Amino acid sequence: RRKHELGRLPANTKLGSRRISAVRVRGGNYKVRALRMDTGNFAWPTEAATQRARILDVVYNATSNELVRTKSLLKNCIVSVDAAPVKSFYAKQYGIDMDKKNKRPASKNDKAKKAKKSSAVAKFDVNKAPATLKRKWAFRNRTHKIEKSIEDQMKLGRMLARLSSRPGQVGRADAVLLEGAELQFYLKKLEKKKK
Numbered sequence: 001r002r003k004h005e006l007g008r009l010p011a012n013t014k015l016g017s018r019r020i021s022a023v024r025v026r027g028g029n030y031k032v033r034a035l036r037m038d039t040g041n042f043a044w045p046t047e048a049a050t051q052r053a054r055i056l057d058v059v060y061n062a063t064s065n066e067l068v069r070t071k072s073l074l075k076n077c078i079v080s081v082d083a084a085p086v087k088s089f090y091a092k093q094y095g096i097d098m099d100k101k102n103k104r105p106a107s108k109n110d111k112a113k114k115a116k117k118s119s120a121v122a123k124f125d126v127n128k129a130p131a132t133l134k135r136k137w138a139f140r141n142r143t144h145k146i147e148k149s150i151e152d153q154m155k156l157g158r159m160l161a162r163l164s165s166r167p168g169q170v171g172r173a174d175a176v177l178l179e180g181a182e183l184q185f186y187l188k189k190l191e192k193k194k195k
Contacts, residue, residue: 003026004026008023010168011033011034011035011167011168011169012035012072012168013033013034013035013036013037013072013073013074013167013168013173014035014036014037014070014071014072014073015036015037015038015055015057015058015071015073016036016037016038016071017036017038018034018036018037018038018039019034019035019036020032020033020034020035020171021033021035031169031170031171032169032170032171032172033168033169033171034073034167034168034170034171034172034173037055037073037167037172037173038054038055039052039053039054039055039173040052040053040055040081040163040172040173040174040175041172041173041174041175042081042085042086042159042161042174042175042176042177043164043174043175043176043177044086044089044177044179045176045177045179046179047089047093049089049093051085051086051088051089052085053081053082053083053084053085053086054081054082055073055079055080055081055082055173056079056080056081056082056158057071057079057080058071058072058073058077058078058079058080059078059079059080059160059190060077060078060186060189060190060193061074061076061077061078062076073163073167073173074163074166074167074168075163075164075165075166076162076163076164077162077163078160078161078162078178078186079160079161079162079163079175080158080159080160080161081158081159081160081161081175081177082157082158082159083153083154083156083157083158083159084157086154086159086177087099087154088123088124090146090154091124091126092124093140094137094140094141094144095126095129095133095134095137095141096126096141097126098151098154098155147179147180147183149179149183149184149187150177150179150183159177159178160177160178160183160186160187161175161176161177161178162175162176162178162182163175164176
């Protein structure tokens with residue numbers, strides 16, 4: 001046996017409060033093992049933007065349903081992500097508040113519940129924007145369209161994303177928000193799973 005042949009135990013990164021350990025590897029370098037993760041950087045390719053958001057749940061893994069049951073975070077697993085940072089970005093970029101769009105008037109009970117809930121992302125008020133920003137929004141909205149399924153996800157407050165990094169190797173959970181044909185494919189898979 002040689003030192004360079006050694007193998008180590010898998011990290012088995014799970015969903016939970018952040019716990020990370022460093023492992024010294026060949027050449028004096030360090031790998032960062034994420035044992036538990038609950039946040040990550042989520043890229044939105046069509047908007048060329050990245051937001052830091054909370055991972056809510058692991059919803060699908062092509063390898064095994066066991067990995068979904070244990071909430072293991074691995075590369076290419078499909079996770080459900082908090083949509084608040086994405087909504088905030090969308091409001092700042094296009095002046096469209098997804099929470100107010102197509103919503104019934106809030107009752108007193110709803111207002112009381114919302115007051116109790118504290119959001120991690122500061123709310124951006126579209127109405128208080130300066131005139132220069134409103135002109136930019138008007139210009140951007142002339143050519144911009146958002147996919148219906150993404151809009152629906154934003155309204156629900158959860159978005160689907162695919163992990164693109166290996167949390168057990170790099171200690172980070174970077175992901176790409178699903179859209180287009182890929183999103184439709186995984187929505188179909190999740191629908192089948194429910195039945």
